[in-house]
Amino acid sequence: MAIASVLLSGCSTTKRLGKDDILYTGLKGVEIKTPDKQKFPSDVRSSLTEAVSVKPNNSLLGSASVRYPFPLGLWVYNNWPNPPQGLKHWIYEKLASEPVLVADVRPEVRVHMLDQILDNNGYFSGTSSYELVQKRNKKKASILYKIEAGRPYMIDSIVLLPDTVLLNHIIDSVARKSKYFQLGSRYSTDSLAALRVDIANAVRNRGYYFFRPDYIQYLADSTINKGNIALKLDIADNLPPMALNRYRTGDITTYIYRNRGGGIPDTTETAKGTLIRYLPSRLRDGLIPSCIAFREGRTFSVRQMNATQTRLARLGIFNNININVIPDTLRKNDNLLNVVIECTYDKPLEASVEANVSSKSNSYLGPGVTLGLTNRNLFGGGELLTVSLTGAYEWQTGSGRHNSVFNSYEVGLNATLAFPRLLAPRFIPRSRRELSWTKISLGADLLNRPHYFKLSQFNAGLSYDWQSSKYISNTFTLFKLTYNKLQHTTPVFDSIMNANPAIALSFQSQYIPQMSYSFVYDRTMRKNTINVQFTLQEAGNVFWSIYELCGKKGEKTLFRTPFSQFVKGYAQVVYGRRLGGNHWLVSRLGSGAAYAYGNSSQVPYSEQFYCGGANSVRAFTVRSIGPGSYRAPADQINGYFDQTGTFTFIANTEYRFPILGPLHGAVFLDAGNVWTLKNEPSRPGGQLRAKTFFKDLALGTGVGLRFDISMLVIRGDLGIGIHAPYDTGKRGYYNMESFKKSLAFHLAIGYPF
Incomplete structure (x- = not known):
């Protein structure tokens, strides 16, 4: 009132x-x-x-x-x-x-x-x-x-340090490589300050530990040539003597403290210095030395200090890590720096309750809760055991004939044991800057689609994650066994399967023994970003070969249940270009194929491709287009199950721009579809053919809003259909039934690509 x-x-x-x-x-x-x-x-x-x-x-x-x-x-x-x-x-x-x-x-x-x-x-x-x-x-x-503004003053002459000592040589080499510190560049104190930092970092990595950015000074003169700047790089007069000394690494001492304090000190001499840990504690021999980048007697480098800190932190078993550097006063003439590393254990067990809202690539959105239990140091080598119980309820976003039908729930119990090293042959190239992981997983999930089916899935696997360089990460799944069991179906679902034998085969109860490799190249530059990834996957070939060698002909089973046999691959490139400020043009091009043979006539449904949805062609709801020009009959509201394929192509481009504060906008154009590699009479027009490829591509545009608070991006996209690959009764390339029916709204979390 x-x-x-x-x-x-x-x-x-x-x-x-x-x-x-x-x-x-x-x-x-x-x-x-x-x-x-x-x-x-x-x-x-x-x-x-x-x-x-x-x-x-x-x-x-x-x-x-x-x-x-x-x-x-x-x-x-x-x-x-x-x-x-x-x-x-x-x-x-x-x-x-x-x-x-x-x-x-x-x-x-x-x-x-x-x-x-x-x-x-x-x-x-x-x-x-x-x-x-x-x-x-x-x-x-x-x-x-x-x-x-007037005209900017440009740098027209540069004077570097005399190349008489190693320190001057390092400073001059960094300055010469600077993109800014060049003739014809606009004078900028921010750029000069950034160069100071670059120089200090370089010399500190070459043994000059006590050198600081403030010890670099510039003399600028604008009177020599009017409207221009003459620059001279110099070393400050107040430079302390210690900053001129080049140091080597002296004694290395590492302390491992218990989480609750106290304990009995146990001293061990290693190749990476002295290790003092307080017992009782669980610590695998060689774990701490493998994380220490310092070498006694070698040139001291701040990069080694950072690498040591990073490696110890990535073990996940410490809640506090301190690295102190102390000049060796007993051997002053040797210019040595003694290193003291102090680590305190974190609590080994952690329980968590996590509530979330998930957004999946198939346009499903809904709340979930996860109960987790984690042991951070199971065997004393930083092994991470995670057990989680997950429950989620989801519904499909996007307007269309399927959006209100497929509300579902899912529950799962999963366990993962991760070793912070590769339990694999050493010939595999890997980066020492990053931790490599060996993961063993075991899990069970129950998926319920009301009105259609209830599916249970059991899986076990062994995989390796490692980085072979700064920008390249790899995942090799040596073995993954999945068992799909269709527990319950409804008459509606059965009628769909009876009308589509090929789809029915992809849903049958079966084992999927897999091996796969994934490659990701991800790099962010000042004006460009690029992400290249591909995945190669095979299933059943090893088991099939063993059976063949043993003389087993015909259909082959595992524990009296057929196993799937197929190959699958997918590759995509995402390229971003900064247009100025925070304006970006981001594009994606992706394609994949899957082919079943031998012991299977169809690729499992869960391994097939689909099109449409929040992360695909956003003018159409998920699985509402394809394969090819096929369209489910109008009286079949559950054509959802038909509209997958074994070949896919997707192309997107999106202009992203700031609007106000954390609110950003986007204008996008999407194209794509899925096809079948084999002819299926129950889905006419679905097979991939070169002469109809471009006509079969669904095309849509649209606008979107993103609320980007760095750690979380909430996205709403309104897609507008331009061309549907199926017969809509309209002539011409623009063949949408009506503008209203061409709209699809998607609410999602994260960027689409």
């Missing part, structure tokens, strides 16, 4: 302002003029805008320029009495917002900040000013900042 009365009274937002006070209503803009309309650097523009971005009252999502239309806090502040106590006082304190005044923003001070930013980026002749933008109410004003 109190709030309503305030809203209805036509309240003023400036009633309590002083005579000379002006309410700040936001940043009107930053106008930047350059000579001859030269392009102004986007990073400098961002710095200038950030310096004057002050949030007004009722700011929308933290914006300095956009406000929501109902300034409740100002209304209450200006029109609501504030008694010393009671309900009205409580309401006032909760709702009132003190006005942000132009005087609080201090635009004259911010103009000086703009001038400083211009100077720091080479625009020494630039000038800044501001003006108040007012409308009828002179008690309110936004602020417009105006900048005359």
